[in-house]
Amino acid sequence: MTKVNGVMKIEEIVHTEAPRLLILFNQGQQDVVITAADILGQKHTTVTYLEAVAGQPDSTIVGLEHGSVSNPEDIQRINRMVITAHCIDEEDARIHGLTALCDHEYLYTARQPARRDLARFLGLVLGQTKPHDDLRKKGRTTLLSTTFPDIRAALPNLDILSVGADSVELRVDLLEDPSISRTGHEVPSLEYVGEQVMLLRQRTELPIIFTTRCTKENGRFPMDDPMLFYKYLRKAIQWGCEYIDVELWLPEEIRRKLASEKGSSKIISAWHDFSGKFKWSSAEAQQLFKQGAVYGDIVKMIALINTTEENYELEYFRSVIQTTYSHPPLSALNMGPIGQLSRTLNRVFTPITHPLLPIIAAPGQLSAAEINFRLHSMGQMPKLDLYAIGNVHHTGQAMFFEKCLNELSLPHQLLCIERTSQSSVERFITRPSFGGAYINPPLPATAPYLPKLSNAATTIGQIDTVVAHATSGGKVLLGDNVTWKGIRAMLTRDFVPSAYAGQAALVLASHESQAAAAIFALTSLEIGTIHTIGFKAKGSIAADIQQFHTLEDMKKVSRPFVVISALPSEKTFVVSPLLKHYSSSFKERPGRIFVDLSSGVRGRGDSVALADSLGWTAYGIADVNGWTTVETLRLLVGQNVPFDFVCLAAGRSLYR
Numbered sequence: 001m002t003k004v005n006g007v008m009k010i011e012e013i014v015h016t017e018a019p020r021l022l023i024l025f026n027q028g029q030q031d032v033v034i035t036a037a038d039i040l041g042q043k044h045t046t047v048t049y050l051e052a053v054a055g056q057p058d059s060t061i062v063g064l065e066h067g068s069v070s071n072p073e074d075i076q077r078i079n080r081m082v083i084t085a086h087c088i089d090e091e092d093a094r095i096h097g098l099t100a101l102c103d104h105e106y107l108y109t110a111r112q113p114a115r116r117d118l119a120r121f122l123g124l125v126l127g128q129t130k131p132h133d134d135l136r137k138k139g140r141t142t143l144l145s146t147t148f149p150d151i152r153a154a155l156p157n158l159d160i161l162s163v164g165a166d167s168v169e170l171r172v173d174l175l176e177d178p179s180i181s182r183t184g185h186e187v188p189s190l191e192y193v194g195e196q197v198m199l200l201r202q203r204t205e206l207p208i209i210f211t212t213r214c215t216k217e218n219g220r221f222p223m224d225d226p227m228l229f230y231k232y233l234r235k236a237i238q239w240g241c242e243y244i245d246v247e248l249w250l251p252e253e254i255r256r257k258l259a260s261e262k263g264s265s266k267i268i269s270a271w272h273d274f275s276g277k278f279k280w281s282s283a284e285a286q287q288l289f290k291q292g293a294v295y296g297d298i299v300k301m302i303a304l305i306n307t308t309e310e311n312y313e314l315e316y317f318r319s320v321i322q323t324t325y326s327h328p329p330l331s332a333l334n335m336g337p338i339g340q341l342s343r344t345l346n347r348v349f350t351p352i353t354h355p356l357l358p359i360i361a362a363p364g365q366l367s368a369a370e371i372n373f374r375l376h377s378m379g380q381m382p383k384l385d386l387y388a389i390g391n392v393h394h395t396g397q398a399m400f401f402e403k404c405l406n407e408l409s410l411p412h413q414l415l416c417i418e419r420t421s422q423s424s425v426e427r428f429i430t431r432p433s434f435g436g437a438y439i440n441p442p443l444p445a446t447a448p449y450l451p452k453l454s455n456a457a458t459t460i461g462q463i464d465t466v467v468a469h470a471t472s473g474g475k476v477l478l479g480d481n482v483t484w485k486g487i488r489a490m491l492t493r494d495f496v497p498s499a500y501a502g503q504a505a506l507v508l509a510s511h512e513s514q515a516a517a518a519i520f521a522l523t524s525l526e527i528g529t530i531h532t533i534g535f536k537a538k539g540s541i542a543a544d545i546q547q548f549h550t551l552e553d554m555k556k557v558s559r560p561f562v563v564i565s566a567l568p569s570e571k572t573f574v575v576s577p578l579l580k581h582y583s584s585s586f587k588e589r590p591g592r593i594f595v596d597l598s599s600g601v602r603g604r605g606d607s608v609a610l611a612d613s614l615g616w617t618a619y620g621i622a623d624v625n626g627w628t629t630v631e632t633l634r635l636l637v638g639q640n641v642p643f644d645f646v647c648l649a650a651g652r653s654l655y656r
């Protein structure tokens with residue numbers, strides 16, 4: 001974020017437009033329309049015939065029962081994105097002809113709360129969340145290849161399995177549909193696969209890669225009918241899978257069609273060679289990359305090899321491709337035990353396994369921990385001295401960090417420093433072995449020994465993380481702020497980004513500095529006016545902020561979409577009457593988010609519990625700290641750890 005003419009400009013802003021949606025629902029299931037509208041922060045209505053959709057305002061989410069669509073073809077004349085939603089607990093009411101004409105299909109079950117899953121689905125299909133853009137910026141990315149016949153077996157352990165994974169692959173060809181007796185190459189039914197995608201997505205925040213691996217490439221999908229691949233992959237797009245794996249042998253027509261229909265999903269062009277004769281140094285290798293690049297957002301090339309030299313040939317190939325083409329990224333590796341070197345060196349979507357998986361998906365696959373161990377022993381991952389500075393024992397974050405370092409076999413060590421003075425921080429940061437730090441409470445953004453600051457740190461005025469970037473010119477230290485990212489990640493878990501755009505917010509604090517990260521997060525979501533109580537924003541955050549001085553001021557504004565209290569815990573009781581006041585005006589309007597950033601003893605003043613009981617979507621400091629920890633690990637050690645794992649392994653009580 002930079003300031004132009006005194007007004008805050010956030011470079012990471014999420015540009016959002018209120019979507020125009022038609023949701024088709026099963027009889028008696030109009031709640032899905034209400035939930036979707038709430039997630040989107042938009043109004044909703046239900047109509048009883050298709051022609052009535054046209055008369056509705058663009059910004060209203062329109063619901064229509066499936067049974068009211070007499071001629072499915074008419075759907076195509078609707079100038080809205082059409083989502084068909086099915087509760088799979090009911091007798092299967094899916095009308096395949098109709099579904100095929102809709103943009104997307106959303107499957108849910110009444111047995112699990114669907115809200116978060118629906119928010120994620122909507123965020124992706126509406127193009128508001130772009131996981132691929134985030135992953136492209138990461139130095140190394142991995143994919144966890146699940147090999148379960150029924151993904152249900154993985155769900156209880158998924159948080160542990162996916163530590164260190166950036167995405168999770170559903171090997172659809174390995175699924176075993178109990179309704180089909182497998183004698184040859186029968187594939188699981190689309191009903192079964194749809195349910196598996198639904199179950200997996202409800203349980204993980206990781207992007208899903210939908211793979212239908214063919215028999216020739218170590219999979220089980222039969223190759224005599226390429227349209228079968230189209231049928232499944234097109235469904236994966238409709239279901240909002242973040243990635244589809246499209247094999248290069250498929251006829252060009254199919255690959256082109258998938259690329260033109262992919263919407264917000266990304267294509268991994270996949271090619272495997274098991275002959276043992278493939279040569280990375282051949283002209284064919286270059287040709288294959290070019291072919292894959294036509295429709296692929298990522299090109300994956302994998303070969304079975306016999307000699308170590310072939311790893312070196314692959315590395316040469318990789319460097320030629322990387323210097324010749326800026327896009328798409330290449331994921332290339334060799335299979336078999338000899339190929340493990342290349343699995344270690346590959347940086348893009350490296351497939352990983354986990355000891356808890358039933359089988360490895362391909363010969364020579366390694367776990368995230370094995371890859372890190374090897375990278376370190378090859379000198380590719382130097383040991384870092386990481387610092388936890390300040391009240392680090394108090395929050396339990398340090399212990400959790402250590403757990404993650406161990407779990408992932410990272411060579412780094414964490415040194416905990418109880419900060420006494422500002423100068424003591426400087427002493428550690430300037431050490432030659434310094435490899436990064438998180439600091440609680442944060443440093444002011446004026447620390448002279450940290451001349452390079454991120455936009456976020458400058459505008460918020462606080463440094464909570466120091467990153468040590470190794471560059472060709474030596475180590476460069478960057479003072480950053482991740483708290484705002486944690487707050488934004490939390491705010492967009494139950495609501496899509498556009499839900500916040502243009503809406504009113506209310507922020508309470510005793511001082512601007514307590515609320516600065518939250519204000520930055522809200523501004524990145526293009527929030528409308530921010531009203532403040534208890535402080536006047538006069539620092540860098542100057543855009544559209546108005547201070548309430550009296551109760552009368554407050555009453556002039558209708559209910560805010562989001563209320564954030566950054567008051568210290570002993571003062572949060574102030575929030576209760578406010579929450580009660582605004583709760584009376586809920587009925588008709590979407591949104592009612594409350595965040596309490598205070599940490600401390602709860603009791604009579606537990607505003608989160610109160611907000612919850614009044615029907616708000618309420619978050620406390622445990623949630624903020626959990627998400628901030630996820631962001632801190634990404635920034636300091638480049639590793640992705642699921643939020644639910646943070647809650648599981650760190651223990652939520654430690655964060656309160």
Ligand SMILES: O=C1C[C@@](O)(C(=O)O)C[C@@H](O)[C@@H]1O
Nearest residue numbers: 145211302335351361362365
């Ligand atoms: O394409 C790949 C890579 C892989 O074959 C491997 O070699 O690790 C494993 C598969 O599950 C995945 O789809």
